[in-house]
Amino acid sequence: MDDLEARLKRLMLDGLDGDANAHRQLLSLLSQRLRAYFARRMSSASADVEDLVQETLLAVHLRQSSYDRAQPFSAWAFAIARYKLIDHLRRRKIRETAPLGDAEEFLAAELVSSDDGLDLTRALRTLPPRQQALIEDVKVQGLSLDEAGAKAGLTAGAAKVALHRALKLLAERMRRADA
């Protein structure tokens, strides 16, 4: 488990320096941990699990500057996951049935699969068409951001700004979707 912490932290630090590959790997490893963590605490509402995973990934990505580089990565990520779970339970007025666990269990829990999220799809549809297209191109068609931007008639810099804005908007809409 300490291995995993060290590996995640390394990826996080590289990601903070702008390494997209490390960032992708980090989010991908993290998504498995998040899925396992949420699934154990929400047995009655498994469709919500992936929504929460995605909402948390967006939060982790958009709030990277809140990470203190001296801090263990799992403590930071777990605190965000826990906050998102509490927030979700509060909004849906579901009383928590399982204890919230701790950072150790967060890294150790068993993995589960299935990874489709409905809230995100719904939130994506509410974005302006141009931002929607940008996200679609980047994620589904596998285009690079520059290519996707060029397709939408944007310079590389403008595409970067537009994508970041779109992701921020997505995070807000997603949270509001089930309020």
Next chain:
Amino acid sequence: MRTHELIEALAADARPVPPAAPPRWLALAAAAGAAIALVLVLAWLKPRPDLSEAARGGFFWVKAAYTAALGLAGFWATERLARPGVSARTAALVAIVVVAAFEILAMLQFAPMDPSARLGALRGASWQVCTRNIVVLAVPMTLICLWVVRQLAPTRPMLAGFGAGAFSGAVAATVYGLHCTEATFVFVGVWYTLGVAASGLIGALIGRFALRW
């Protein structure tokens, strides 16, 4: 949308993140908040007429040191509370020690006083407006600070709001010292401290709703 697709989009948005952004943003919020409070003191409350003389005396600086120390502790606590998974306990402890030390000084000055002089020392000339003035001066900075904290990731909204409000209250109280002529430990220990605490409560109330993300 599938999670691995989302991850692709997030990876495409990877960018270098400056390391010390949160403390820098909070410091900027404090600078802006202090500037607004200063304008309010100059335009609305007016600086004390004997300012240059008072600035040569000791108690003017004692007051400023007390509220500035609270401000530093508030800055530290707020910076911690804006980050997930870190503890603000040490910072809170420092704030408590600062207040306790000042209240002990206040008691040392208050206890030997003649009973007939005590009420006057406690009330000074401005006890009815002191706390309120500090709270009003702190409101702009509280709003700026809450906005900054909201950009980070506070996982305890009310506590983080309290930190932001108390931090703002302490900065505002420091600026308020340019107007206020009170010069006893007991006055500052009660009404200034109340002003900082009340600002913290306002921050907590707003934070409860505004610091959700």
